[in-house]
Amino acid sequence: MARRLRWVMAGLATSLLGTPAIAYIASMTSMEAGGIDARRVQSEPYNLMGRKIAIGQVEIGRPALFGLDKTAANNFAVRVRQVFFRDGVARPNDTVDPHAASVASVMVSNDKLVQGVAPEAKLYAAAAGFERRGGQPQECLASQTVALQNGDDVRAINFSFGESLAQDPRPNARLDGNALLTQCIDWSANQHNVLYVIAGNQGEGGIPIPTDNFNGMIVSNSIAVNGVYRKVSFFDLGSEPPPIYGRAREPETNVGPRRSVSLMAPGTNIQTINPDGSLSNPATGTSFAAPHVTAMVALLQEYGDRQIREQQPNWSLDARRHEVMKAVMMNAADKIQDRGDGLMLGMTRTAVNKQNRDWLSSDAYTDEAKPLDADMGTGHLHAYRSLIQFGSGQFSPDAPVPPVGWDYRTVGTGRDAPAYRDYVLERPLVAGSHVAITLAWNRVVELKDTNRNGLYDIGETFEDKGLNNLDVYLMRAEDEREGDRIWSSVSAVDSVEHIFHPVPATGRYKIRVVYRDRVNTPTQAYALAWWTAPAE
Template sequence: MGIFQRLLQRSSIEHGSIVGHLLLPVGFLVGLGSVPVLALSVSVGADGIDARRLHGPPYNLTGKKIALGQVEGGRPALFGFDKLAPADNPVSVTQVLQLDGAAIADEYVDDHANHVASVIISREKRLMGVAPDATLFSAAIGPLSGEVSGQPQECATTQHIALRNSGDVRAINFSFGEPLLSDPRPNAVLDGNALLTQCVDWSSIAHDALYVIAGNQGGGGIPIPTDNFNGINVAYSTQIDGRFAKIDYANASSDPTFSPRGTSIPESNDGPRRSINLVAPGDDIQLLSANGGETFSSGSSFAAPHVAATVALLQEWGDRQLRAAQPGWSLDAREPMVMKAVLLNAADKIMDVGDGQTLGMARTLLDEANRTWLESDAHQDPQIPLHNELGTGHLNAFRAYEQFNGGQWDAGNVPVRGWDYSVLTTENAPTDDAAVEYADYVIDVPLNGDSYFSATLTWERKVSLADTNNNGLYDIGESFESAGLNNLNLYLMPVDEDDISASVGSSISQVDSTEHIFTQIPRSGRYKLRVVYNQNVAPDDAQDYAVAWWGVGSSSTTVSSNQP
């Protein structure tokens, strides 16, 4: 096996394991089982993420003029550049690259990369992608010349993608990863300090790009950079009665108990921090190969691009609102933490029966043991914001649009659904858990008793580049420095309360960069959402954050204007 084949083997995530692809023949994976329905059509439609509804009137959202990125071991085929690509190729990427330069014709064309790209931008009528009109830049990492770890090259390739479109790439998809055993650090663990993981968190800040990572922790997998703080890690779902509504058995949870060969340490995050943020369709997805053929495959490789492409739909809507100078819309709408908060908060957990009490959710999502989010420790323990298998729930593109369309609202009086991007500061790091500073979002509508309320708070771990040559770019051989993670907490409280111990719902993790509340309102009345800056760790005392909220309330109350 050659060096590049070893790279591809390290870089592809399917069926929760490592599968290498280099121009596989059409139908290679069809023989693995019975041929299912056209699952890409299902996964993009109402039984999947419900993105097709956004494609048509009155929304007409297809990702037009929104740039996305893709980084993998190989790359999709490009018509007019690669001989293999058909003239009517429905997977038409904008530019193909290799490492930090241009791609070479007919080199490192890979079916796995083409499959992933087809989920994002396919224009095949039967197998329409999530964002068929998005601009997609795809890069192959290429050969590694015998290095044990490819992380420096992978970081350089990632930066090359992030700088496309004049530095305006809204989301970057990673359907690849690195084995923990190949990390050069002594006694390496998934603590967020692998070079590629730090690169992802640094780039999310430096380039304002949301990283969407195929979740693959477990035994002998490729879990780096799933220990990132600033991106979204995605597990994959399978169909029940035609609807994507259950985590697939091949997924590893955030807390695997088994260990890979060669180490006694399970491939899970160091400490209690969980890795899965979101679930998206990934089982038996029909995909388009580099030569225009069709095949079926499964894995988190194909769940992640559903999420990345949904970002393009939301960003197209946000840009449309900005051009029209709509109130409640600012350039904050492009912030990756806003996208993360919106997507996670709009996820499906428990199917709404039609009365709106569970926020119009489209499905009940089940874990491997057929339990719901409400039966999890994440629902019971305020120190655990994420379900170990389900994260905050299943991607729903239409509900994400509704969440995003609530608009931005400054702290103060806010409507029952909306989001904000703001900053809290403190000059002195506290020595205990006493609140330093907080912002209150007062829901100006009485919330209905027994209805559910959802809120998500996200912020970034601060990572800086040790830029030895002062050129502002990552160069192979350079490193990153983590400034640590500041601690923010989230509380839902009666409007007249100031004691956080009286909150009706809270999320107070000490280790995560995400807080999430999904709680039932005990009695009808007025409530407020409080964001608390609890502890300053990083040298800079200012902490940006994004928060999104969604509740059920009376329509009789008029919301006071408090938009930026």
């Protein structure tokens, strides 16, 4: 019960303040312009609702399923495609959980008043159940079950819960990326091509696993200031939490300088729906920030599949890669509100951390070895900007590239791929404007598949094969030496590099992706997204 209580306290954090009417207004804000602006992309001419896109959910419990669970008999708003208990079909009326139901409603509610981000996405949910001595093997099994649904085509999986380091069976367990559940997520991301979106650690901590993963995204909780979600919640621990009275700081933060938070999203005073279809009290926590990001993947993937189906130029199956989704949403994030001149790339808000410090005051802005802000990641999720970033299309470095775009390609140390690739921008950039660049790639984790069935089974383990080191540079088009760079992102420990930097003079520029250090495979796949302000 102690673990269960910690999970509910940290994950649910349900506010008892306010009336349902006030909650409805707050919920609408998280979907509208003051939140992630999802309503804009749900409306014409985009009309994106997550149609035919499968997403997933793994928690201790699960949402109710109409036709299986009695409590769902009158819940016409949140329709889940299928529910599971670990690696089997869920039993009727068992493991139904209000927290899981609330999280699901943020993603797929079709209620006209409390509509989710992707109301027509296909949601598959699995309950891992409660294990007194820790349940990482069961949670891994549940994750694999969800990832294999829809013909092994689930685009994103939401984790709005976590495991305690105190329950980790490893001696002197630390957030070093090697807890079984963390390794499982990084393995599954590669194996099943799925983006795992994890609720960030918060409150008094105690549930940090698997926030130390490499291949997914960690989401912090933003609060609204004057009707705009833009400040990191006081309850978030972020990547570098302060000491907690009576407990050492180290277990709550990643080993070494690697930061965990990828992105901010609304997670305060969010109206959700109970298993029986009734409105809940306003809910607060990273548990409700993460599903905004998970369901955003469904909107983008619906758009991408439409472009591929219509055989539009500059679109390929690379658009379905989880690394592309990660790079796109992180690069499109709001940092500093644009003044209308486009120099801040049309950003709609100024995001700040708990101390009201914005990105320009962050060490990530001034230190080339730190790609992410400790609390904000790259900034605040924005649905419409993410659609612009993704909708620009894929462009190869074989020819000059447009001001906004993305790519999925490889670099290497052998004959199969070059050691670096240059993306030369086709148009000059404006002096004083900012450039946003995000590079994402994966750590390699292998399943020690003792029975050779290609699946994770209870009792099996994983092996960390390490992370190849990639760097990204902003350079003048004519320069060849990386020492002549304008700016770079050169973390030796992260699986993301990010640049947000001003252009010193109007002129031609390029982006260089470099394979810096080999740890495992000689060829490394990566996703790259860029956004610039061209001269007229």
